Amino acid sequence: MPEGDVRVDIAKLHDLGVRALVAAGAREEHARWTADVLLASDLRGVESHGFAHLADFYVARLRNGTLKADPDIRVVQETASAATIDADGGLGFAGGHVGMLAAVDKARSSGVGMAAVRNSGHYGPGFYYAMLALAHDMVGLSLTTGGNIIVPPGGKKRTYGANVIAFAAQTREAPFVLDMSTSVVAGGKFEIARRRGQSVPAGWGLGPEGEPITDPNLYFQGGAILPLGSTPEMGAYKGFGLALMVDVLCGLLSEGGASVELRSGQANHFFAALRIDAFGTKEAFLDRMEEMKRRLRAAPRQEGAPPLSIPGEPEAALEAENRRLGVPLHPTVIEALRGMAAELGIEFGL
Amino acid sequence: MPEGDVRVDIAKLHDLGVRALVAAGAREEHARWTADVLLASDLRGVESHGFAHLADFYVARLRNGTLKADPDIRVVQETASAATIDADGGLGFAGGHVGMLAAVDKARSSGVGMAAVRNSGHYGPGFYYAMLALAHDMVGLSLTTGGNIIVPPGGKKRTYGANVIAFAAQTREAPFVLDMSTSVVAGGKFEIARRRGQSVPAGWGLGPEGEPITDPNLYFQGGAILPLGSTPEMGAYKGFGLALMVDVLCGLLSEGGASVELRSGQANHFFAALRIDAFGTKEAFLDRMEEMKRRLRAAPRQEGAPPLSIPGEPEAALEAENRRLGVPLHPTVIEALRGMAAELGIEFGL
Numbered sequence: 001m002p003e004g005d006v007r008v009d010i011a012k013l014h015d016l017g018v019r020a021l022v023a024a025g026a027r028e029e030h031a032r033w034t035a036d037v038l039l040a041s042d043l044r045g046v047e048s049h050g051f052a053h054l055a056d057f058y059v060a061r062l063r064n065g066t067l068k069a070d071p072d073i074r075v076v077q078e079t080a081s082a083a084t085i086d087a088d089g090g091l092g093f094a095g096g097h098v099g100m101l102a103a104v105d106k107a108r109s110s111g112v113g114m115a116a117v118r119n120s121g122h123y124g125p126g127f128y129y130a131m132l133a134l135a136h137d138m139v140g141l142s143l144t145t146g147g148n149i150i151v152p153p154g155g156k157k158r159t160y161g162a163n164v165i166a167f168a169a170q171t172r173e174a175p176f177v178l179d180m181s182t183s184v185v186a187g188g189k190f191e192i193a194r195r196r197g198q199s200v201p202a203g204w205g206l207g208p209e210g211e212p213i214t215d216p217n218l219y220f221q222g223g224a225i226l227p228l229g230s231t232p233e234m235g236a237y238k239g240f241g242l243a244l245m246v247d248v249l250c251g252l253l254s255e256g257g258a259s260v261e262l263r264s265g266q267a268n269h270f271f272a273a274l275r276i277d278a279f280g281t282k283e284a285f286l287d288r289m290e291e292m293k294r295r296l297r298a299a300p301r302q303e304g305a306p307p308l309s310i311p312g313e314p315e316a317a318l319e320a321e322n323r324r325l326g327v328p329l330h331p332t333v334i335e336a337l338r339g340m341a342a343e344l345g346i347e348f349g350l
Numbered sequence: 351m352p353e354g355d356v357r358v359d360i361a362k363l364h365d366l367g368v369r370a371l372v373a374a375g376a377r378e379e380h381a382r383w384t385a386d387v388l389l390a391s392d393l394r395g396v397e398s399h400g401f402a403h404l405a406d407f408y409v410a411r412l413r414n415g416t417l418k419a420d421p422d423i424r425v426v427q428e429t430a431s432a433a434t435i436d437a438d439g440g441l442g443f444a445g446g447h448v449g450m451l452a453a454v455d456k457a458r459s460s461g462v463g464m465a466a467v468r469n470s471g472h473y474g475p476g477f478y479y480a481m482l483a484l485a486h487d488m489v490g491l492s493l494t495t496g497g498n499i500i501v502p503p504g505g506k507k508r509t510y511g512a513n514v515i516a517f518a519a520q521t522r523e524a525p526f527v528l529d530m531s532t533s534v535v536a537g538g539k540f541e542i543a544r545r546r547g548q549s550v551p552a553g554w555g556l557g558p559e560g561e562p563i564t565d566p567n568l569y570f571q572g573g574a575i576l577p578l579g580s581t582p583e584m585g586a587y588k589g590f591g592l593a594l595m596v597d598v599l600c601g602l603l604s605e606g607g608a609s610v611e612l613r614s615g616q617a618n619h620f621f622a623a624l625r626i627d628a629f630g631t632k633e634a635f636l637d638r639m640e641e642m643k644r645r646l647r648a649a650p651r652q653e654g655a656p657p658l659s660i661p662g663e664p665e666a667a668l669e670a671e672n673r674r675l676g677v678p679l680h681p682t683v684i685e686a687l688r689g690m691a692a693e694l695g696i697e698f699g700l
Contacts, residue, residue: 249489300560
């Protein structure tokens with residue numbers, strides 16, 4: 001648990017989230033979906049996408065009308081295995097749920113399903129939507145555009161989106177869960193360094209004039225984050241290319257536009273669900289998964305290196321601990337939530 | 351054109367490829383598919399996947415029985431939008447074509463289609479299969495396992511596959527084509543450095559004892575290539591995670607096994623095709639694509655940086671030039687092809 005954090009009750013925190021969003025005008029179902037995602041974020045250690053921003057992002061934007069409180073989310077086009085959904089400028093968590101559930105629904109009837117979602121907003125961490133497929137014995141993929149804080153290879157300024165690839169698959173242990181921005185790091189890593197007064201490694205980002213930086217403060221003065229790979233020599237065109245692939249699937253198919261066109265807060269998403277039993281048997285899939293992990297873990301390690309992590313394993317261990325002990329929140333987050341409750345005129349209850 | 355290369359006639363080279371593969375026992379259709387891919391590789395500058403290895407990889411392996419000359423490629427399971435194909439140990443180019451065409455076929459009827467292919471072999475460059483979708487007004491995705499030359503984060507030895515993600519989408523100019531290994535670089539970059547007597551950048555790979563290297567020769571003495579990201583601090587867990595995602599889709603769904611289980615020459619693939627008009631209109635898709643490229647190109651560049659490349663653009667320019675002037679081949683490749691023709695007792699004809 002991060003130093004200074006305080007544990008709060010899971011059910012009470014979730015309930016506060018739902019009540020606050022409803023008080024801010026959101027529909028009950030959308031409020032529940034949002035609280036589900038924020039809670040999952042905090043439980044799995046993704047603080048930047050958890051309750052830390054409930055007040056200033058979602059509640060504030062619902063109240064000032066930047067986010068539509070009662071959006072008309074509708075399927076604008078569909079086939080047996082594909083759908084395009086217009087999220088009508090509401091909470092991204094609603095667009096995300098409707099999109100992933102549409103993909104799951106299509107997969108149930110035809111084997112695999114995909115959904116592209118436009119006119120949506122920030123939907124929190126991608127892993128949540130990919131993991132919705134797991135309970136249906138499906139593999140899940142969730143892509144989203146992110147804020148325009150990434151600089152293309154050879155560029156000077158933040159230009160295109162911190163686009164994210166998330167992917168989830170069952171195992172006999174913790175689910176395999178990949179959730180990665182297509183940049184060297186997500187913006188949250190600069191926030192953490194700034195808060196701790198630490199420098200960041202060379203190659204993470206640029207300052208406001210396009211200069212290489214190690215001072216995280218310069219990033220917040222109009223700097224940019226580099227694509228995964230960092231330099232062309234080390235693969236920056238791969239990170240850049242992956243981000244554009246995400247843009248094609250999220251924004252071009254749906255006609256919502258690529259990240260480079262979007263305003264702050266706008267987002268497009270793309271979801272896919274694949275029924276394991278459309279391709280083979282669940283048992284064989286799980287057998288192969290365990291064999292893959294076993295062989296990877298058995299491979300020789302560098303002196304002093306920690307054991308190999310399979311993506312999703314550290315987060316699952318953290319979630320188990322947090323479910324037992326309560327959600328760790330920073331005292332400033334708790335105070336922000338208390339202020340939010342007072343402003344909305346609802347009971348705090350934490 | 352690489353220094354010392356000689357230009358050869360496109361039609362004659364393709365014809366030699368088909369005749370050689372047929373003489374080595376391959377079925378006419380498989381021979382044609384293979385020659386198509388090898389030619390496209392050389393035309394687009396991917397020498398390592400072109401005619402350079404026709405003799406020693408494909409013809410030799412057909413003749414010594416490592417590759418089955420007359421495989422029984424069959425659909426082992428399918429639904430309206432998904433298929434699993436067993437390639438029966440034949441040429442990967444055949445498994446690749448059958449797989450991608452199955453995905454296209456499913457997409458035609460239900461909007462999107464996917465196919466997982468097991469028991470296949472090296473299928474050349476991934477871009478070729480992704481690009482097969484373009485003529486059908488579809489977006490294409492082609493994934494494959496690669497040889498086990500990659501070391502996981504914190505590891506010492508080559509362990510899992512140089513797994514590849516390829517993706518293609520139409521534009522009004524050159525197609526958008528991403529084709530990337532999930533490692534810092536593909537093995538071919540070490541071959542080029544060795545041939546030229548150059549060192550490689552720190553962070554590309556490890557030597558036989560797991561030590562960081564800049565001498566490419568040490569990679570060939572049992573070294574390994576690092577995942578995209580290179581170090582954990584710079585995102586190596588992202589490259590590693592993407593590679594495992596490819597393994598799940600190629601090898602776990604199909605039950606062919608993850609790359610870490612495969613022997614040299616074995617491969618599993620995964621294909622997806624998405625009809626643009628299942629999601630929206632082709633015109634709107636192309637409009638958005640041009641707008642994305644325009645804005646990315648217009649973003650400020652570093653002093654002295656070359657203009658921003660959109661993935662697929664440099665390769666399309668090279669292909670246009672090579673189609674006009676002939677395929678550039680190194681004289682040693684031409685001599686290898688001449689020797690192969692003599693050994694097979696077929697006319698050389700170049």
